Amino acid sequence: MPERIKLPVRSKLTEKVLREAVPVVGRDYQIFDTDVRGFAACIYRGGGRAFTLDYRHAGRQRRMTFGRWPEWSVSAARERAKEIRREIDAGADPLAQRGALREAPRVDDLIERYCAQHLPKLAERNASDQKSALAKMVAPVWGRKLVTEITSTDVDKLLNKIAEGRPRPHKEKPNNRAKKLQPSKPTPVRANRIGEVLRKMFTLAVEWGWCEDNPAQRFHRRIETARERFLSKDEINSLAAALDAAEDRRAADIIRMCMLTGARLGEVRQARFEQFNLEHMSWSKPPAMTKQRRVHRVPISDETASIVRQRQLVVPRGTPWLFPSDTPGQPVQEVRRFWAQIQQECGLQEVHIHDLRHTFASLLVSGGASLEMIGKLLGHSQMQTTLRYAHLMDSPLRAGVDAVASAFRPKPRLVHDADDQGGRKTA
Known part of the structure; x- marks a missing residue:
């Protein structure tokens, strides 16, 4: 019979003891320390070594490897x-605490639940943008952190990084891999939008009992400079x-309808004859099409009606879309290349399709429309959004100020000319 190896059971643990400990084929064993009760070194059969602590809690024997x-x-x-x-002496169970920590929800779990339960309530485009932003900008930084670990400082650091922007390929030659990237451009609007998403996401986390406070509740909102580009009459x-x-x-x-109705590009692309x-x-735009997720009914001009009638003649019978895609069963998806050609022909390089919506509003203002009317035609849910066009009303406001000045201006009065012997009156 092979000689049985006598293993040390208790010894003052030192570097030398662990270095000289011999692994046993087929089983692990422990060497308990003589100084600290329950403290031991476990010698694994494969040669590895780890420190453990044996203790009792609520009558149960526990072993923790740390x-x-x-x-x-x-x-x-x-x-x-x-x-x-x-x-342990104070009544804690460290092994149970570790298990609870391991099972605690992480930011990845929060993002997954937020996308599954909240995003379906939003408009499709908005939901897609939020999901993409969370996957690209939040998950890589916070994904493995516990939800309870995120602080307001973490939120500020993340949003500061997003606001700095990142280098992007030149648009002129996007497929040229050797071409240098453009320098970073500040993106304060994107930081604000993601801050709003984080605030909502952690508000839900509080409701779900995943954390006690919302670290994004009072995130620093950066100043946004609204884009103001209106086409001139010549343009x-x-x-x-x-x-x-x-x-x-x-x-x-599609572009003409954007200009004639002030509708968003997505609303025009997905327009159906039945609307x-x-x-x-x-x-009548259905809730699924509008940004506010509610029915938006607007009047249309004779020119817009003519486009609808013309599309009825050229679109195959039974197709619901005004502008069907070449792929059956879908509306047209891409008009950016066409717009780029139009930009080049007309010299409108700095004009976006969405600027046609702003131009529509500016023409309404010049026609005497009120801000309330503009808000209804554009489908704004908040007057604050419509107020961006208030400065275009300077002309009627100036006319009102001039009317007040005219009323207050002193009227001409008759005076006697001292040099006039005949007492002639002069104004």
Whole structure:
């Protein structure tokens, strides 16, 4: 019979003891320390070594592994064992606490639940943007952190980084890998939007009992400079001429409807024939199409109605979309290339399709429309959004000020000319 190896059961643990400990084939064993009760070094059959602490809690025998040798020195492990022993003597169960910590929800879990339960309530485009932002900007930084670990300082650091922007490829040659990236551009608006998403997400986390406070409740909101680009009369005429001459009538009509109705590009792309009442000259946009997730009914002009009638003639019967895609069963998806061509023809390089919506509002203002009317036509849910066009009303305001000044201006009065012997009156 092979000679049985006698293993040390209790010894003052030192670096030498662990270094000289011999692994046993087929089983692990422990060497308990003589100084700290329950503190031991476990010698694994594969040759590894780790520090453990045996203790009893509520009548149950427990064993906690808390560090590997040689990453942990014996002296450091002994001090940690003393700390754990003090917690146990105070009534704590460190092994149960570790298990609860391991099962505690992390930010990845919060993002997953937020996307599953909250985003379906939002408009499709908004939900898609939020999901993408969380996956690209939040999850890589916070994903493995516990929800309870996130602080307001963490939120500020993340939003500061987002606000700084990041280098992007030049738009002129996006496929040229050797071309240098453009320098970073500040993106304060994006930081504000993500801050709003985080605030909502952690508000729900508080409701779900995943944390007690919302670290994004009072995030620092950066100053936003609203984009103000309105087409001049000459630019409008040039755009109209280019659209009339365009070969792609489908894309041209989409751009024309954006200009004629002030609708968002997505609303026009997804427009259906059933939404238009040509007898009452109206367009009823369903909640799924609008940013505010509610029905938005607006009047349409004769020019817009003409586009709808023309599309009825060219679109195959049974197709619901005004602007169907080449892929069956879907509306058209892409008009950016067409818009880039129009920009080049008309010299509108700095004009976005969404600027047509702003131009629509500016023309309403010049026509005497009130802010309330503009808000209803554009589908704004908050007057604050419409107020961005208030400065365009300077002309009528100035006329009102001039009227007050005219009323207050002293009227001419008759006076006697001292040099006039005949007492002639002069004004």
